[in-house]
Amino acid sequence: MAQSTARERQVLDLCLASLHALPDCRPEFIPAPEPEAGGTLEMHGPWGCCRYRVVAVTRMTPQTAELIVHRHRLDPPSIPQMVMTDYVSAGCGETLRQEGIEYIDTAGNAFLRQPGLLVEISGRKKASRTPKAGRGFQPTGLRLIHLLLRKPEALNWTYRRLSNEAGLALGAVGPVLKELQQRGFAQPDDNGRLHLCNRTELFHRWEIGYLERLRPKLLLDICRPAADLALTALPDLIVKQGLQGQLQVGGELGAALVLQGTRPQRATLHIQDDPLALMLRLRLVPDADGNISLLRALDPRLGKDPKNARLTLADPLLLHAETTGGGNHADELAQQIYQRYLARHLSPRSTHRSQDATHESR
Known part of the structure; x- marks a missing residue:
């Protein structure tokens, strides 16, 4: 996974606070080593202990929920996963629960099911909004990421060529590339050439951003x-x-x-x-x-x-x-x-x- 953004970290912190509010629940979050995002969650209580791999989703929409379900079917996780997200509406919660996907949001809505642990909370109002996502996953950045996913070698093209082939302003190229490096999606080798990393996760993030933000504009x-x-x-x-x-x-x-x-x-x-x-x-x-x-x-x-x-x-x-x-x-x-x-x-x-x-x- 790639490096956490400020928004992802805030979502994780608020979701952990929601877990702490559950009766007889003692969550312990172990962040993944940098530059990865997410981490491991251990839940302790009268039932014993269970362990999750945490997946952070900054914004849950019906389309995002369908994508998570599709990904879950395509590549079933080897260990239990918990989706931590900003807010799970009634419809999105139903979609996730039908697939058995566990989640908790910043408002305290939750679905947890492990041996001895069963929690289902819904109907809580949406928490205060979290900060806006970085430029890389806004419409302009998504255009460039689409090009890079198709042609990873384009990371080493000139900014002018990238702007021409992705159809975006020249001044937008540098900040997006910088953000991709900060998130761990692009890393230099010993010769200074950039390589695209964590392609599968980058694709999943691009796909969500494309459907939610870029496609409506197109x-x-x-x-x-x-x-x-x-x-x-x-x-x-x-x-x-x-x-x-x-x-x-x-x-x-x-x-x-x-x-x-x-x-x-x-x-x-x-x-x-x-x-x-x-x-x-x-x-x-x-x-x-x-x-x-x-x-x-x-x-x-x-x-x-x-x-x-x-x-x-x-x-x-x-x-x-x-x-x-x-x-x-x-x-x-x-x-x-x-x-x-x-x-x-x-x-x-x-x-x-x-x-x-x-x-x-x-």
């Missing part, structure tokens, strides 16, 4: 296909209209094209051009309840090569984020994307030269 419109047009016919229509180089296909449709043999229910199109013109050419109808989301593409170079004859799919990072928590079918797609494309790429043992994970077909 959303241009929501629509549906014309009545006589099936969602699965959209790729052929994109090719017929010569729009291959103008957009990236993501969401369930993009994942289905990568994995093959699955029937998608929703789609995301990442674009840089006028959404209305695109909708007219692809026969898409504006609909707030539609199954196609139009997003401003993260890649600022998209559309600069209109002669590209191949249909481009969103990279696996985006495909996973856009399918996780979307229901059983979508979660299955996300799991397959992770196992096939992300597990090795994010592995700490991965020493191969990273390649841009953008998919192309047709």
